[in-house]
Amino acid sequence: MIELPTVSQHMKLHKITANKSLGQHFLLDSNICNKIVSVAPNSITGKVVLEVGPGPGG
Numbered sequence: 001m002i003e004l005p006t007v008s009q010h011m012k013l014h015k016i017t018a019n020k021s022l023g024q025h026f027l028l029d030s031n032i033c034n035k036i037v038s039v040a041p042n043s044i045t046g047k048v049v050l051e052v053g054p055g056p057g058g
Helices: 007-013 030-038
Strands: none
Touching: none
16 A cells, blocks of 8 residues: 655645745644644534645645
8 A cells, every 4th residue: 555645745845835924824743633623612522523625735
C-alpha cells in the first residue's frame, strides 16, 4: 500500500503557505485537533461533524 504524504509534507513539496492576513490557517497538529474535539459540547456526541472547505491551494 502506498503511503500518502501528510498535509504538511504536501504543502512543503508544493511550496504552499497560508496567508494569515487573509484568514488562512491550516491545522496540522493532530494533538490540537484531538484537544478541540475533546472539549466540544456533549450535544455533538455521536454525530458526524464535517468541515467543508477548498483545502490547500483551493
